[in-house]
Amino acid sequence: MTTAAPEPTAPREISTVGVIGLGTMGAGIAEVFARNGFTVIGVDQDDEGVARGRQHLEHSTSRAVARGKLSEDDAAALLGRISLSTSLADLAPAQFVVEAVVESLEVKKSIFAALDTIVSPETILATNTSSLSVTELSTANSGPGRVVGIHFFNPAPVQNLVEIVRTVVTEPDVLERAKALVEQVGKNPVVCGDKAGFIANTLLFGYLNHAVSFFEAKYASREDIDAAMRFGCGYPMGPLALLDLIGLDTAYEILDTMYKQGRERLHAPAPILKQMVTAGMLGRKTGKGFYTYEGPDSSKVVPDDRTPSADSAPQLHHDIRKVGVVGTGTMASGIVEVFARSGYDVTYVGRSQAKVDGVRATIERSLDKAIQRGKLEESVKEQVLGRLSGTTALDDLAEVDIVVEAIAEDLAVKTTLFENLDEICKDGAILATTTSSLPIIAMAKVTSRPQDVIGMHFFNPAAIMKLVEVVSTVATDDQVAETTRALCDKVGKVAVSCGDRAGFIVNALLFPYLNDAVRMLEAHYATADDIDTAMKQGCALPMGPFELLDVVGNDVSLAIQRELYLEFREPGFAPAPLLEHLVTAGYLGRKTKRGFRDYSAR
Numbered sequence: 189m190t191t192a193a194p195e196p197t198a199p200r201e202i203s204t205v206g207v208i209g210l211g212t213m214g215a216g217i218a219e220v221f222a223r224n225g226f227t228v229i230g231v232d233q234d235d236e237g238v239a240r241g242r243q244h245l246e247h248s249t250s251r252a253v254a255r256g257k258l259s260e261d262d263a264a265a266l267l268g269r270i271s272l273s274t275s276l277a278d279l280a281p282a283q284f285v286v287e288a289v290v291e292s293l294e295v296k297k298s299i300f301a302a303l304d305t306i307v308s309p310e311t312i313l314a315t316n317t318s319s320l321s322v323t324e325l326s327t328a329n330s331g332p333g334r335v336v337g338i339h340f341f342n343p344a345p346v347q348n349l350v351e352i353v354r355t356v357v358t359e360p361d362v363l364e365r366a367k368a369l370v371e372q373v374g375k376n377p378v379v380c381g382d383k384a385g386f387i388a389n390t391l392l393f394g395y396l397n398h399a400v401s402f403f404e405a406k407y408a409s410r411e412d413i414d415a416a417m418r419f420g421c422g423y424p425m426g427p428l429a430l431l432d433l434i435g436l437d438t439a440y441e442i443l444d445t446m447y448k449q450g451r452e453r454l455h456a457p458a459p460i461l462k463q464m465v466t467a468g469m470l471g472r473k474t475g476k477g478f479y480t481y482e483g484p485d486s487s488k489v490v491p492d493d494r495t496p497s498a499d500s501a502p503q504l505h506h507d508i509r510k511v512g513v514v515g516t517g518t519m520a521s522g523i524v525e526v527f528a529r530s531g532y533d534v535t536y537v538g539r540s541q542a543k544v545d546g547v548r549a550t551i552e553r554s555l556d557k558a559i560q561r562g563k564l565e566e567s568v569k570e571q572v573l574g575r576l577s578g579t580t581a582l583d584d585l586a587e588v589d590i591v592v593e594a595i596a597e598d599l600a601v602k603t604t605l606f607e608n609l610d611e612i613c614k615d616g617a618i619l620a621t622t623t624s625s626l627p628i629i630a631m632a633k634v635t636s637r638p639q640d641v642i643g644m645h646f647f648n649p650a651a652i653m654k655l656v657e658v659v660s661t662v663a664t665d666d667q668v669a670e671t672t673r674a675l676c677d678k679v680g681k682v683a684v685s686c687g688d689r690a691g692f693i694v695n696a697l698l699f700p701y702l703n704d705a706v707r708m709l710e711a712h713y714a715t716a717d718d719i720d721t722a723m724k725q726g727c728a729l730p731m732g733p734f735e736l737l738d739v740v741g742n743d744v745s746l747a748i749q750r751e752l753y754l755e756f757r758e759p760g761f762a763p764a765p766l767l768e769h770l771v772t773a774g775y776l777g778r779k780t781k782r783g784f785r786d787y788s789a790r
């Protein structure tokens with residue numbers, strides 16, 4: 189990196205970009221521009237800030253070199269295009285300036301005011317704010333029309349989305365040039381209006397804050413909350429690890445701003461966030477947040493006093509050899525397959541011989557598919573099928589060590605089954621339910637052994653999805669819960685523990701976020717396509733909210749959202765009217781060929 193600022197160039201041609209603030213975001217943004225051939229002038233407030241920025245840039249480029257993504261020469265050229273300084277005055281030659289300092293209105297306004305006398309009147313001034321009013325920031329400058337938001341996502345070199353925030357006074361030409369520049373550096377711009385949180389953060393931060401409140405209330409451990417979202421939804425990282433990446437100070441400010449603008453209680457920062465920020469636990473950047481890292485700015489998690497010790501791995505307190513499954517639907521077939529493939533003898537019960545035969549046929553198809561894809565040895569197929577015994581008689585479950593029921597999601601039907609299982613199953617057998625929404629304690633209560641009743645919430649398709657939520661009621665015995673978790677380990681699943689309340693972990697965190705997306709669409713703030721793109725390209729989620737809603741089914745989503753609303757009485761959980769209307773219209777998603785999108789022609 190050089191220290192001399194480059195010469196001024198023609199005013200309208202953007203070749204020199206200024207970046208103010210070289211922290212988590214600023215350093216990444218500087219890298220993105222320099223990688224794409226721009227001359228970059230980076231400014232931080234003091235030598236320490238500059239040193240941190242330099243270290244960030246060197247670390248990121250040397251990692252790219254180590255991974256063979258960048259040659260040594262290109263890395264040197266990239267760094268050579270960046271000059272670093274502690275003086276805003278060095279930004280004079282920049283034709284485009286991106287401000288990425290702390291999320292503080294005062295600090296940002298002072299910078300926009302100072303730039304007035306430093307850069308040319310033609311220079312476009314952009315802010316990377318996550319939530320503050322771009323309009324208000326623009327008023328600090330004598331040319332508010334040249335101010336625009338360009339909101340990169342973390343890590344900036346990785347995430348493809350950039351939200352371009354237009355204020356009511358942003359000049360159309362400025363907007364177009366900002367968009368073109370973002371495209372020039374290989375990112376995908378989505379234009380949106382100036383509302384706290386824009387598209388992605390409005391949807392993301394309610395979910396993140398909710399996860400923090402789970403952690404704060406000790407509803408589940410940090411590892412289990414994060415594992416639930418990674419393995420249940422395929423998210424690249426769990427919410428608490430993500431907050432550590434974002435920075436807890438930044439997250440607090442974003443939530444606080446969103447709350448002040450919208451007065452949505454769910455955006456009021458969870459109290460523990462403030463405490464952690466005050467204690468300097470800002471996440472990766474200080475080496476400690478929800479997790480502990482090898483050092484400041486490291487992504488490597490190291491054990492701390494919350495890390496479960498190796499000898500706390502769950503143990504089987506009951507000998508489990510024979511497994512019973514009740515039901516013949518999608519979930520039941522998948523669960524039978526999971527146990528049989530892991531070597532357990534499985535007795536499964538259906539209401540008719542045809543249904544029983546159907547399960548065997550479904551499993552055979554699934555095994556054939558696995559063989560075709562080279563994931564299973566041909567010889568294993570017969571062994572797996574040999575472990576299955578289908579029956580129409582519940583009495584055949586007398587000798588099993590655990591029963592997993594996956595029958596209709598109807599409390600009366602399930603409680604009748606539990607009464608029967610209580611009479612049939614041997615003493616000490618675990619009685620598990622896969623319910624996604626019914627109170628498990630209501631099933632436990634009709635038995636003479638509520639201590640042996642537990643939830644095992646598998647995800648669809650059960651043979652593939654790794655997660656099982658192991659749900660203890662107030663009456664579940666700890667050893668039964670531990671045995672169930674150990675059994676999950678044995679069949680290759682990731683077990684997370686949680687309590688018997690609506691939505692467990694995953695649905696309680698996922699569905700309010702999906703519902704918020706419907707509200708955003710209903711408010712015409714953004715289109716379904718832009719919202720889906722924002723969440724996929726900004727946060728690396730495997731599916732956008734509307735894609736997912738159409739796969740899950742709007743009727744199912746509405747039912748879950750209603751359950752959450754009824755249980756928690758949280759006004760923000762009230763189902764979005766648009767979701768209700770789509771269900772009333774029969775637009776249930778892919779299964780009816782119309783939901784948020786029309787699939788009839790596909």
Ligand code: CAA
Pocket residue numbers: 216248251252255257317318340341342343344345346347389392424425430434726727728
């Ligand atoms: N800087 C530069 N590059 C990085 C990086 C960083 N900090 N972290 C990871 N990468 C690169 C790696 O070099 C690697 O690149 P190649 O494939 O070219 O080699 C790639 O990203 C994948 O990295 P890893 O293999 O180390 O790790 P991973 O696969 O676990 O991915 C992750 C890490 C990119 C962070 C991924 O987990 C992810 O996308 N998580 C979601 C992050 C997210 O949601 N961001 C949005 C936050 S909200 C926001 O930004 C808005 C706001 O206002 C707060």
Ligand code: NAD
Pocket residue numbers: 208209210211212213214231232233234237240287288289290291292295299316317318319339340341342433434435438473
């Ligand atoms: P950070 O705390 O990692 O870095 C902020 C940097 O700004 C520090 O290096 C600090 O020294 C510097 N700084 C503070 N005051 C300054 C001043 N007056 N002049 C020059 N430099 C100054 O913060 P961050 O996470 O990089 O956030 C920066 C901006 O980007 C914020 O507006 C934030 O909301 C936004 N943002 C953050 C993320 C994220 O995930 N962290 C994502 C998108 C946008």
